[in-house]
Amino acid sequence: MRSLSVEQLNLINSMANKHKAIALISGGLDSMLAVKVIQEQGIEVEGINFYTGFCVEGHTHAIRNQDKEKQKRNNALWVAEQLGIKLHIVDVIEEYKDVLINPKHGYGANMNPCLDCKIFMVNKAVDWIEEHHAQGFDFIITGEVIGQRPMSQLKAKMPIIAKQSGANDRLVRPLSAKNLEQTLPEREGWIVREKLYGFTGRSRKPQIELAKQFGFDDFATPAGGCCFLTDKSYSDKLTDLWQAKNAKEYELDDIMLLKVGRHVRPKANFKLIIARDSGECKFLEGYRKEFISIRALSHKGPMALVDGDIDEGDYDLAASIVARFGQGKFADEVELDINIPEQPSLQISTAPFANENMLQEWYL
Numbered sequence: 001m002r003s004l005s006v007e008q009l010n011l012i013n014s015m016a017n018k019h020k021a022i023a024l025i026s027g028g029l030d031s032m033l034a035v036k037v038i039q040e041q042g043i044e045v046e047g048i049n050f051y052t053g054f055c056v057e058g059h060t061h062a063i064r065n066q067d068k069e070k071q072k073r074n075n076a077l078w079v080a081e082q083l084g085i086k087l088h089i090v091d092v093i094e095e096y097k098d099v100l101i102n103p104k105h106g107y108g109a110n111m112n113p114c115l116d117c118k119i120f121m122v123n124k125a126v127d128w129i130e131e132h133h134a135q136g137f138d139f140i141i142t143g144e145v146i147g148q149r150p151m152s153q154l155k156a157k158m159p160i161i162a163k164q165s166g167a168n169d170r171l172v173r174p175l176s177a178k179n180l181e182q183t184l185p186e187r188e189g190w191i192v193r194e195k196l197y198g199f200t201g202r203s204r205k206p207q208i209e210l211a212k213q214f215g216f217d218d219f220a221t222p223a224g225g226c227c228f229l230t231d232k233s234y235s236d237k238l239t240d241l242w243q244a245k246n247a248k249e250y251e252l253d254d255i256m257l258l259k260v261g262r263h264v265r266p267k268a269n270f271k272l273i274i275a276r277d278s279g280e281c282k283f284l285e286g287y288r289k290e291f292i293s294i295r296a297l298s299h300k301g302p303m304a305l306v307d308g309d310i311d312e313g314d315y316d317l318a319a320s321i322v323a324r325f326g327q328g329k330f331a332d333e334v335e336l337d338i339n340i341p342e343q344p345s346l347q348i349s350t351a352p353f354a355n356e357n358m359l360q361e362w363y364l
Contacts, residue, residue, distance in 0.1 A: 019043055019138045021138060022125055023046070024140070024141070026143070029208075030144070031079065034142065035079075035141060037195070037196060043190070047086065047088065048089075090128070097250070099116050112227060112230045140170060145176050145207075146200045148202055158176075158180060169187075171183065174196050175199045177198070234259070238255070240265060244307075253290075265362055266317055267317075269308050269309050270307060271306075272321055273304060274321075281302055284305055291341070292305070292340050292341070293339045295322070296326045297335045297347065301326020302325050315348060316350050331352065332351060335347060
């Protein structure tokens with residue numbers, strides 16, 4: 001039998017001692033830097049991104065005309081490409097419902113269950129490692145920075161996330177590690193604590209400076225969140241949806257439609273989703289077989305969906321509101337088409353809605 005050389009034995013030993021990490025990749029700057037810091041220590045990293053349906057990215061920039069100049073990219077995939085790592089995208093839409101509807105730690109400023117969300121994401125990463133144990137992942141990386149977010153990234157909350165997620169001391173936050181207790185990878189010498197960072201606070205200047213050092217000159221807006229649930233307008237619409245349903249429940253179409261158009265609720269039993277430009281009109285066209293839709297015939301104007309149980313006696317009110325947003329706004333009368341799925345459409349002529357104060361009260 002042929003014996004192995006010293007170089008081959010050293011290579012085998014180094015491969016046997018090589019450690020791997022899985023990183024939560026949101027597509028933002030912090031997770032990008034966290035991975036790079038660990039890569040610099042010779043650790044093999046793969047990324048994981050959990051899709052809840054509430055991400056700001058994706059179709060919203062592709063729909064609206066005003067967003068045509070914005071890059072149409074999935075930032076998580078783009079970050080993975082820049083880092084040269086494999087990215088696993090996991091659909092958690094159904095599982096995430098319980099996190100949003102019943103957050104044990106409550107909501108943030110809006111409908112964002114940030115602490116429960118982080119616990120959920122890290123726990124899903126723990127589960128993923130166990131399901132793929134043959135691949136030899138040793139620990140989990142996040143881009144959390146102490147003090148950056150008021151609900152989920154306070155120093156006192158960091159141990160809660162580690163414990164309740166089940167990650168415990170296998171959860172490494174490379175950007176704030178020096179201000180936290182040592183983790184297992186640090187104690188075991190898999191990574192060197194001195195090469196980690198001690199960032200704190202809401203300023204992004206340290207991260208931007210580190211990005212320059214690593215040669216990153218393009219990244220998602222550092223101060224921007226990636227979740228619609230942190231947005232007040234979106235959260236108000238979600239709360240209204242639950243009130244209208246008389247239940248805390250939603251489907252994917254519900255949360256997608258909350259991202260699009262003007263939402264006007266003139267009565268408790270229905271609301272209008274009115275397109276703001278031709279891009280949104282095209283998007284809403286895809287729902288004409290599921291919702292009653294209204295569109296002006298005599299003047300150019302937006303398409304609108306009727307969400308709810310509208311009474312026939314309210315058609316004139318709904319049509320007049322839609323007419324208000326088209327080129328017939330100042331006309332004496334506008335002719336509109338009301339398309340009812342699986343029924344003959346109706347044509348109606350009405351004066352555009354003129355009570356601006358009342359309209360403002362109906363906006364969501």
